[in-house]
Amino acid sequence: MGAASVKAAKGMKDVLPTGVEEHFLTGFWDKIIQVSTSVLEGHGFRRVLLPAVEETRLFARGIGEDTDIVGKEMFTFERSGDSLTLRPEGTAGAVRAFIEHNLDRIDPVQRWWYFGPMFRAERPQADRYRQFYQIGAEFFGVASPYADVELLLLLYQWCQKLGLDSVQVGINTVGDDESRKAYRDRLQAHWQAHQGELCDNCKRRMHTNPLRVLDCKADLASEALKTAPDIMEVLSDASRKHFEVVISELEALKVPHERDPRLVRGLDYYTGTVFELTAKGLGAQNAILGGGRYDNLVEDLGGSPVPAIGFAAGVERIARVLAQQKTRHPGPDLYIMPMPGAHRRALQLADEVRSFGMQVEVDVSEGRLKKQMKRADRQNAKAALVLGEDELVNGRAKLKYLDKSVENDVELHGKAICLALKEMV
Numbered sequence: 300m301g302a303a304s305v306k307a308a309k310g311m312k313d314v315l316p317t318g319v320e321e322h323f324l325t326g327f328w329d330k331i332i333q334v335s336t337s338v339l340e341g342h343g344f345r346r347v348l349l350p351a352v353e354e355t356r357l358f359a360r361g362i363g364e365d366t367d368i369v370g371k372e373m374f375t376f377e378r379s380g381d382s383l384t385l386r387p388e389g390t391a392g393a394v395r396a397f398i399e400h401n402l403d404r405i406d407p408v409q410r411w412w413y414f415g416p417m418f419r420a421e422r423p424q425a426d427r428y429r430q431f432y433q434i435g436a437e438f439f440g441v442a443s444p445y446a447d448v449e450l451l452l453l454l455y456q457w458c459q460k461l462g463l464d465s466v467q468v469g470i471n472t473v474g475d476d477e478s479r480k481a482y483r484d485r486l487q488a489h490w491q492a493h494q495g496e497l498c499d500n501c502k503r504r505m506h507t508n509p510l511r512v513l514d515c516k517a518d519l520a521s522e523a524l525k526t527a528p529d530i531m532e533v534l535s536d537a538s539r540k541h542f543e544v545v546i547s548e549l550e551a552l553k554v555p556h557e558r559d560p561r562l563v564r565g566l567d568y569y570t571g572t573v574f575e576l577t578a579k580g581l582g583a584q585n586a587i588l589g590g591g592r593y594d595n596l597v598e599d600l601g602g603s604p605v606p607a608i609g610f611a612a613g614v615e616r617i618a619r620v621l622a623q624q625k626t627r628h629p630g631p632d633l634y635i636m637p638m639p640g641a642h643r644r645a646l647q648l649a650d651e652v653r654s655f656g657m658q659v660e661v662d663v664s665e666g667r668l669k670k671q672m673k674r675a676d677r678q679n680a681k682a683a684l685v686l687g688e689d690e691l692v693n694g695r696a697k698l699k700y701l702d703k704s705v706e707n708d709v710e711l712h713g714k715a716i717c718l719a720l721k722e723m724v
């Protein structure tokens with residue numbers, strides 16, 4: 300017997316074309332990346348590629364010492380006397396790069412997006428991983444509420460293009476510094492009066508981070524939470540005006556949303572508008588995306604004052620929603636199965652069809668037809684075509700639509716096959 304095999308580390312997953320849980324299938328991931336790229340680039344966002352490792356103090360200063368992420372979830376290690384951390388999120392690194400390259404002074408209006416792995420040493424559970432992937436965007440340099448509106452409109456279009464049914468958009472404001480300070484004081488007094496009803500974690504947090512008590516799952520049903528003051532009671536005129544424009548424009552643009560007075564987010568850099576998208580069908584970890592305004596962060600990390608707003612989506616969770624909705628897992632458009640003597644023509648034909656933008660896979664295994672057919676199914680090909688002696692002689696073949704179990708007789712050249720493939724959608 301060989302040595303015990305090595306498995307992936309706890310909370311880390313493989314994404315493969317087949318053979319894994321449905322939401323780790325490459326096809327869903329490709330679709331998510333493709334749609335996100337097209338929607339984001341369509342709104343003028345340009346991709347940035349940033350290091351997966353940053354100096355630890357960036358996150359401590361950026362995300363906040365008293366957050367769960369910095370307090371207990373960072374993968375931190377020492378190298379040559381430096382303390383380094385695998386990025387737990389993308390915003391702090393983006394702001395670091397923005398300042399490092401002097402964009403805060405030279406060219407502060409920037410629309411960036413990124414896709415990449417993030418690392419949080421959380422207790423792994425359903426939809427919560429230690430390495431997970433985010434698609435995120437950061438929009439620097441614009442303080443106007445129309446930047447918030449544009450991002451939320453973009454996200455609405457993104458959900459539609461991905462075909463995500465039943466996504467809810469929760470929105471709130473955490474106000475400017477003045478409002479947040481007043482709100483903290485008011486909340487602290489409220490928690491003090493209701494201390495007995497709070498969990499141990501919140502008894503501590505009410506002093507260090509009183510806003511976070513608002514989204515404590517353990518205390519959800521308590522009187523303390525039910526009767527908690529609303530930030531609207533203490534919102535400054537400027538913050539109120541900003542938030543009112545956001546809400547009224549979303550209404551005018553028919554972007555569905557719901558105000559959630561308890562939405563405060565788990566990172567400390569937010570100011571003003573905050574939002575989360577949640578999906579039905581996921582369990583406790585139902586947030587597929589979170590974001591908001593962070594107008595102080597560029598300055599807090601050593602840059603000039605530059606307002607910003609952004610969001611990040613969790614790819615694993617979106618893939619699971621797609622899988623649950625029974626979205627078709629995308630495979631090649633066409634799978635060609637050549638019989639002996641037909642391989643050369645099959646390879647040529649595949650190229651002809653590819654020249655029309657289709658994805659084509661040729662089964663070059665020289666295996667039995669039954670086996671090839673099985674593979675076409677497993678690849679989730681849209682259509683399959685057998686190329687044997689008769690087909691070569693007649694110049695025609697049967698195009699089999701695998702989803703629908705119907706066939707169509709087609710001429711054996713690229714354009715005809717491509718048209719038939721398009722017709723079947």
Ligand code: HAM
Binds near residue numbers: 427566589590608614
């Ligand atoms: P976040 O809410 O911490 O925000 O993460 C955004 C999304 O990443 C979550 O809604 C969730 O879908 C996914 N996510 C977070 N942790 C995990 C995990 N352990 N396993 C699987 N998925 C996870 C941020 O990260 C901010 N940087 C967003 C932002 C950008 N705000 C402004 N700009």
